[in-house]
Amino acid sequence: MAAESPILPAPTPGTQLQRLLRMAEAQPPLRTAVVHPVDALSLTGAVEAARRGLIEPILIGPMARVRAAAETAGLDLQGLAIVDVEHSHQAAARACELASRGEVAAIMKGALHTDELLEAAVAAQSGLRTERRMSHVFVLDVPTYPRPLLVSDAALNIAPDLASKRDIVQNAIDCAHAMDIPNPKVAILSAVETVNPRMVSTLDAAALCKMADRGQIVGGVLDGPLAFDNAISVEAAEVKGIRSPVAGRADILIVPDIESGNMLAKQLFYLSNAQSAGIIMGARVPIILTSRSDPEASRLASCALAILVAQHKPAKSLR
Incomplete structure (x- = not known):
């Protein structure tokens, strides 16, 4: 047993x-x-x-x-x-x-x-x-999660392209550094955890991870695409066989667009009693x-x- x-x-x-x-x-x-x-x-x-x-x-x-x-x-x-x-x-x-x-x-x-x-x-x-696109970062205090959870961008950029997402990720990493989170784990969210050519968010996630490999994004550990459960639950990631330093342990969640981000943040506010701080970076x-x-x-x-x-x-x- x-x-x-x-x-x-x-x-x-x-x-x-x-x-x-x-x-x-x-x-x-x-x-x-x-x-x-x-x-x-x-x-x-x-x-x-x-x-x-x-x-x-x-x-x-x-x-x-x-x-x-x-x-x-x-x-x-x-x-x-x-x-x-x-x-x-x-x-x-x-x-x-x-x-x-x-x-x-x-x-x-x-x-x-x-x-x-x-x-x-x-x-x-x-x-x-500045040379960066401005983006919004929510810092969420979710009672059921053991660390601060940063969500971006849920308030400013409506449908960011890949170049904008690069800045959104870097801004969120800089915000985490300011909070004394030295090497934040960044989950690039989508509906699935595999790259699907018919889902732009999965292609962007894969490209962002490669941009981090090439030094175009620095200061954090990226992985994606990841579905929400795989990003914040170690158990969900293990069940799906995902081996990643980010899966289940994310400090930062990067959403595909403002609609998904806004819904995610407000669900955490009203269903999980999350509290938040909010700031525009860039x-x-x-x-x-x-x-x-x-x-x-x-x-x-x-x-x-x-x-x-x-x-x-x-x-x-x-x-």
Whole structure:
């Protein structure tokens, strides 16, 4: 009779996000442009992050609306800088201008649509673009998974081609390095674990792995295509005979497109009680991207992640 496997206790919910906060605690506050914080939720998140010593916020928006939001939320803005602009488009442009001049080290989304902020960030005149394509990284704290789980790109690039996926992978690896994960295991997801010429995602996965072999992606261990179960479950990988240092032990999940990524992340949020931090990589400064539905813990952890990313030097790869 085979010996029973020991039952390991599940990680305490929130511990991975708490780890981010602890890593950022010893660092000075990050000077951050908060774009259009004109509702109680976004303004409270910025003020609380400032109170915790994570950011030094510069609030950019119509001053009357910012102060009205503060009054509604019962917040004291004494000592906080406010840049008065007419509307959200102008707020996004001013935040990018401050970042390009080095006057702020991060940008934080307030009460405006993500597209509006990113349109300003990717504009040629913003000064924030690099040789990398910008991409979003979720850092998930899943109670049933023993380590932080990074998912990309579930919020920015709709249907990335192979060149874009190369940047998405490298950005996610850089984010993991900033979190002190030195050689992250990267699973390139598809519906199957074999290369199928009729499934573009499997071809891209195989190409990305070969690009890593050639030094076009550095700092991580790649494998793919892998189905989701094979990426996060050692048992599932063993049943299918997959021998890989990544299978069952992934630190990073690279999704084929925004639809699959968005569904995956939200399923983990609502069915597995996952908590998250979110950030955009690939710009000259980290962009803190939170949802209106995000709890305070996620907002604070996203600020902590931005501190770590801002201090980290991105890896150099062959292009």
